Amino acid sequence: MGKINDVSLIIGTANGSGSQSANLILLRSMFRMGIPVGGKNLFPSNIAGLPTWFVIRASEKGYTSILPKMNIVVAVNQQTCDDDMAHLDTESLFIHNSSLRFTKPLPANALSVDFTKLASQVTDSIKLKKLLTNIVYVGVLAEMLGIPDDILQKTIGDQFNNKKSVVDLNIAAALAGREHYKTHIKLASLWKLESRQHNVGKILIDGNTAAGLGSVFAGCSFASWYPITPSSSLAESFESYCQKLRKNNNGENNYSVIQAEDELSAITMVAGAGWAGARAMTATSGPGISLMAETAGLMYFAEIPGVVWNVQRAGPSTGLPTRTLQGDILACAHLSHGDTQHPLLFPATPEECFSMAQTAFDLAERLQTLVFVLSDLDLGMNQWITNDFTYSQKPFDRGKVLSAEALEKAQQFNRYKDLDGDGIPYRTLPGTEHNLAGYFTRGTGHDESAKYTESADVFQKLLDRLNKKWQTAKTLMPEPVIDVQTSSLGLIAYGSTDSSIRELRDTLLQKGVKTSYLRLKAFPFTASVENYLKTHEKIVVLEQNRDGQMRKLLLQEFPEYAVKIKSSLSYDGWPTRAENLMAGVL
Amino acid sequence: MGKINDVSLIIGTANGSGSQSANLILLRSMFRMGIPVGGKNLFPSNIAGLPTWFVIRASEKGYTSILPKMNIVVAVNQQTCDDDMAHLDTESLFIHNSSLRFTKPLPANALSVDFTKLASQVTDSIKLKKLLTNIVYVGVLAEMLGIPDDILQKTIGDQFNNKKSVVDLNIAAALAGREHYKTHIKLASLWKLESRQHNVGKILIDGNTAAGLGSVFAGCSFASWYPITPSSSLAESFESYCQKLRKNNNGENNYSVIQAEDELSAITMVAGAGWAGARAMTATSGPGISLMAETAGLMYFAEIPGVVWNVQRAGPSTGLPTRTLQGDILACAHLSHGDTQHPLLFPATPEECFSMAQTAFDLAERLQTLVFVLSDLDLGMNQWITNDFTYSQKPFDRGKVLSAEALEKAQQFNRYKDLDGDGIPYRTLPGTEHNLAGYFTRGTGHDESAKYTESADVFQKLLDRLNKKWQTAKTLMPEPVIDVQTSSLGLIAYGSTDSSIRELRDTLLQKGVKTSYLRLKAFPFTASVENYLKTHEKIVVLEQNRDGQMRKLLLQEFPEYAVKIKSSLSYDGWPTRAENLMAGVL
Amino acid sequence: MDTAKTEAATTGKNKLNMARADYAGSKSTLCSGCGHDSITNNLISALYQSSINPYKVAKMSGIGCSSKTTAYFLSKSHGFNSLHGRMAPVATGAKVVNPDLQMIGVSGDGDTASIGLGGFCHMIRRNLPMVYIIENNGVYGLTKGQFSATADLGSTLKAGQTNQFQSIDLCALSIELGCSFVARSFSGDAKQLVPLLRSALQHNGTAVIDIISPCITFANHNGSTKSYDMVKELNVPLQELGYIAPTPEIAVDYADGETKTIQMHDGSLLTLKKVDARAHDVSDAKQALSVLFESRQKNEFLTGLFYYNKASANLIDQLHMPQAPLISLTESDLRPDEAALRNSLHEFT
Amino acid sequence: MDTAKTEAATTGKNKLNMARADYAGSKSTLCSGCGHDSITNNLISALYQSSINPYKVAKMSGIGCSSKTTAYFLSKSHGFNSLHGRMAPVATGAKVVNPDLQMIGVSGDGDTASIGLGGFCHMIRRNLPMVYIIENNGVYGLTKGQFSATADLGSTLKAGQTNQFQSIDLCALSIELGCSFVARSFSGDAKQLVPLLRSALQHNGTAVIDIISPCITFANHNGSTKSYDMVKELNVPLQELGYIAPTPEIAVDYADGETKTIQMHDGSLLTLKKVDARAHDVSDAKQALSVLFESRQKNEFLTGLFYYNKASANLIDQLHMPQAPLISLTESDLRPDEAALRNSLHEFT
């Protein structure tokens, strides 16, 4: 008998060849078997014809981190078939299309399957044959691993929207693969899948779709954006969900989406919309963040709410647009010149991408400031099992906005006066029909009534009040997830690396090393972060960037504990692999 | 007898009224008497008609920091004359134009002088009368303080380029003021000036002029810029010195200056020019820095030399364009997204603005990276006594550039290969006539031969090499100026606050508190900074921003010493006043 | 003829029962004699005469002396003095989420033609409903008089330098990009400017008004092509303009065959009396471009309304939003129900 | 007639004794069938036929599928694949300090007309000597096919959305801004494109060539106005073009009165044979704008050379630099002597 529900496989194809849907069918079938599984697409910054890999890991424990060696390697791409063998270890199985020409010797466990020929049995069309080749390997793998046919067929149906002609062809191709395995290969697989109940109440989804949907449910009514990988699908999913869910009874749009001419305009439109009273957002990645710096500073200083989704990719500069990093932590925390600071949120799962949308807008409007949600390519574009999303009953926090009636009662209004001692002033929206409502928003120095001033005293007080607001923010930011198991070694991480950290901790435990774990959800840090630092002898911050950016923020904020705060870093652009972070911990 | 060579005075006028030349005449006359003196202009972000103040401080010790109370207040501006009295203490003298109407009671030591009438004695032209009013108060003050007439007259002559008609009128107006004091006021002044020899080998100049001139002598041949206060005069002085000093024998320009359409283009033109092999620079301030973020990251990652002069003003956002802060330290150190880092230089005097121009270009070309020189409004636009500039004999360091001949010898060329183990690769310039010269510059991931790659391994190695280069930078950056007097309290500061820190230290010493002092000249920090941290029990970083930005960089770099690194901050937009920083030190 | 104006003149109050002073703002801090102040003044007249509701106005600007002027009128309105060159996108965001706002933007030539050119062009493409005023002095006033991109070829700076680059003609550019209302005027020409502004306020798309506005401090010397003297000399109005507010029965009766009338969105009329032989049909973009092209060759400042297209769909139309502005939507409009969530998630199970 | 071409064709080498392969670059990674690859191919032909010295070429680009193509030709040359929308300023900096470089820029419609519009317009104002190619497919290819600012009104995306905004006509815009060489072509039309490119390479100012280049993956469906089918259908060439390299004795002898000849900077000739009645005098900007305007109304792709002005001063001329490029200046040229320093400081004593 083989290992049950513990298999890693990698499929090497070319992008634009239709392999993506085949891979998703395979992945979703496993998910529907109730097995914890994750799927990661390693694609090139290119539209068609270059190498792409898809990695699937099924694990009873829910680990999704990519392992150094794969159990099964499927090679379909001539360009990479030699190199794909590097993923093999002695036990691994190497399944390759018979048509591939290798320049290296094949491993012992190589299995040649003529995917192309099998596909030909199903169709005569050259174009279709190419696409169906992919489904054939799905059939082979399904048979080998033990994926039930009903699940596979239903998943194929769903993938192609139950469009009969397409579905039938694909099912036939899958069956051809299955049959081939059954009749010709007959190998007893070392790895087997068995149905489980792990995925009850769960969904399989990518973070960008979750964030787009979340933004609809979070009340966002304005989005302006400029296309950039890997954030485009977030904006696009927001728009398409709006089309479905945000029409009024007359079929009119209760939302607006503008594709801006660049990121300068995208964020600046958000500033305009936030100022006017809408929940407004943009989605971008590295280069876009850089271009948004000036307006981000304006929004901080003039106190305008807005949300930026930063789906991080590998930088600096254009970097590797289709690889992942957590590299914009410092850039976002201080984006713009001067003493500027921005709250950051760090979703770790699609579920949090969904729920943090409301958190982000609530905070942005409460604090009257720009809030960054830092996702990344791994979280945003890969497939994760996550808890089914909770429908929020929590009312939107629209913050301190004074209506005409409120102004009438108050009989006075000073836009930038701290009436409540929390550093947060009141605002009015343009169009408010009241004599007191109007004020003049500016990025220049201003007094409490928003008038221009160069008074040294007033200026310093303004900066101090903004800082007071920052202190208030610390009490409003989401609390970290903390699991204390020891006082000797405390790990800190954030965002998409969470599942890798879980695996890493288990491995450490097996080696006899107990760890505590704090997963940050936000910057500025809440008091519990300080407490965690205080109560652990050694702290290791695990992150996916070269410079230990989150560690730097921790050092800045908590110099008292700086000595004991170390880094464990991984920054090659691949999704975190648990073992890459191990060295830094021990 | 009054106090000798120890006087602070403030003159309140309106901008655009011609007072600036009068104030400079007064200041330069004192300088020419050999007395240490400094002049600071507090002007509005406006072209004409709003309040402006000019502060002059003469002090045998060379202190130039603005004091909370002034010895002499000269009020000429109706708009501010009431408020100007706030600068008085019991001893101070309040000289005001007789025509001013006050709503507050005048102090005992008030002296009403009819500047306007005195000016009328000299001219009938209404326009000129207005301008000459200012010279009249110069005459009054000159007589009162004891500024010799030959010095004053010569200075007037120089100020107006010895244009006889103008000079004569101004001299007459000054004499009218002088005469009026002699014959009508006759008050024995509490403050007197006496000639000294302190200014031998010194000049009186602003930092921007020094930086512009320095850039000419540093070999800069390309500047692109977009106007922004307080950096414009730097670019303008560079261009005007080039016109004088950088013409070839045929009268052609051995330089180029382009006024760009915005800061995005300004810095990007610098990238193009630096890539092509020129010493190229731009000058800007806060908002411009934000707009330069994306290209700054490209220059870091593609390794292109260039220099940015950031003459800092009070931010965040548009902030107070005519006030000073050291607020862009963090923004510049990490400008752009991803793991991006930039070397920073901190000139403290006009002399350093001049000499650091070459340092900046040498470092930029040696390190193939963008170097920021962080001046500020106080240093850049105010008048400072500084050592006469040394003519540099040091050859330019043009860095590792391979000519066609060198390529012929080497027989191979890999743009991004670390041949010398210092992390710095070799480059070729476009136009080099050799088969090996061409390479493809990009902001995307690249291998040693500059080819695009998405290889995880190559990408991580590239980031590591860039980091190695950063380590090399630490050995090349200018060393701090260190004065160790004790091991208990070590101050750290940088840039234009230097003279205030000197005063602060003297005051502390009088109170019995000994301090050491390290003045940073650069980031990344050299080893001597760490040693200083190590060898002092308490460290206070004095700076002009709210968030203690340099302290944050120190915390990031030296967590071992973080516990003892404290802040003393002042951030109201005025030039540092020594006493404002005192509280944070004790 | 213009009832609003007449009424206002006699009673000192307009239709909203507001006095002209109700349209004022804080005191200008510009140099005395600055063209921008005249524009402010004319704008106040236009707003007052047209009985614009101050509470529904959003005053937008970028950064510059010109951009400061939004503080000098309509102190009852909200204003947004944003970033250098970013007026267009800020206004876009605000207008989309609240189309009830009457957007009045004041920018400078540096703000629009230099740093803001990209955003300006794209706003025009989208036909954002907004009065977009450029106070054009050919220099960066606030940074002390460097050339902007509308400086004319051969114009000189006070310090002597000569501009060597071709000037961007913002009117021609706007027409080329499909802008639906394009005019040029001169800061001091109240007779021309006020009717233009009043009709622009009734236009349902982007109305670009390029107003030559001399900078007295940095561009009023000999050699500056945008000095008061030069502008007066070179100003050639195409038409004489008149504005007629909508009344129950508008009886337009012109003997003069040389006068054309165009009807604005709200029914008000702009009358254009031909005073220059070249005055063309303002609905003909091609002709407008030709007229501008030729006039540019002559180094004159042709003023008047150049192009008007009532029909072109604006951004708000394109977005198919409800009558009520998005900002008035409540939580129940904005948050779909739980069933919608469950439905949406079905495909991920 | 074109000696270079004839020679090349016979010997397989051009005047620099280089083979066509010497002008090749690395293998294209674009989708097979992408219009951009045809342009690369035509560009290689033009460079080869014109015996351009690869060592003196600087290949510039922004970011996009189109911008990647500078890697696919002239691997001997330096290339700079810069930032999205920033090709114009990078090229400006490089060209100014080394005017010996032959600047060849390849950008996309997104890169130029969306994010890079400001820099593009200002480069034209400065008349930077450069061949500026726009590989125009109306979409952002590299980010998977969203509309760009040159998408035609009414064109549809693969997923069905319709573009509601007016397209920016980069040729008309360039002429309006005073660009000195403006042409449009189609990626697949070697006969038209190669002569255009060869003459652009000899132009001493900004040469904008807007090349319609279908995106096979995202904009080749029915409904896309820039699909191969549509472009072939709508392509209307104004002229038939021919290029004649400079020879000691050029004897141009055309019987056909319909053929005009223009002489480029290096003495080479571009012949324009009228094939459409509208073919105008290419030195007349006003006419060029009118022709483009009318053709736009008709929804056709008018191609050919639209405007050419040999005379206009370029940026390098304006800067009054010496013959030797700034980058060749040595320390002694760059650092004035000590006396100059002392003199300069005198006024500060």
Ligand SMILES: Cc1ncc(C[n+]2csc(CCOP(=O)(O)OP(=O)(O)O)c2C)c(N)n1
């Ligand atoms: C990003 C940025 N760059 C530069 C500046 C400095 N700046 C302020 S106003 C201005 C030019 C204004 O010119 P214009 O728009 O023509 O207005 P004017 O003052 O002439 O009315 C500049 C360059 C700034 N505020 N922001």
Ligand SMILES: Cc1ncc(C[n+]2csc(CCOP(=O)(O)OP(=O)(O)O)c2C)c(N)n1
């Ligand atoms: C600042 C920035 N924003 C967004 C992107 C993402 N991006 C890469 S290419 C591209 C569009 C390219 O379109 P186009 O110039 O038309 O070239 P094409 O791919 O169609 O040839 C975009 C938006 C980026 N690289 N940089």
Ligand code: SF4
């Ligand atoms: S500087 Fe020029 S534009 Fe600015 S306020 Fe003065 S006159 Fe007006």
Ligand code: SF4
């Ligand atoms: S996506 Fe379009 S533009 Fe990009 S390479 Fe493919 S066909 Fe060409």
Ligand SMILES: [Mg+2]
């Ligand atoms: Mg201006």
Ligand SMILES: [Mg+2]
């Ligand atoms: Mg494109």
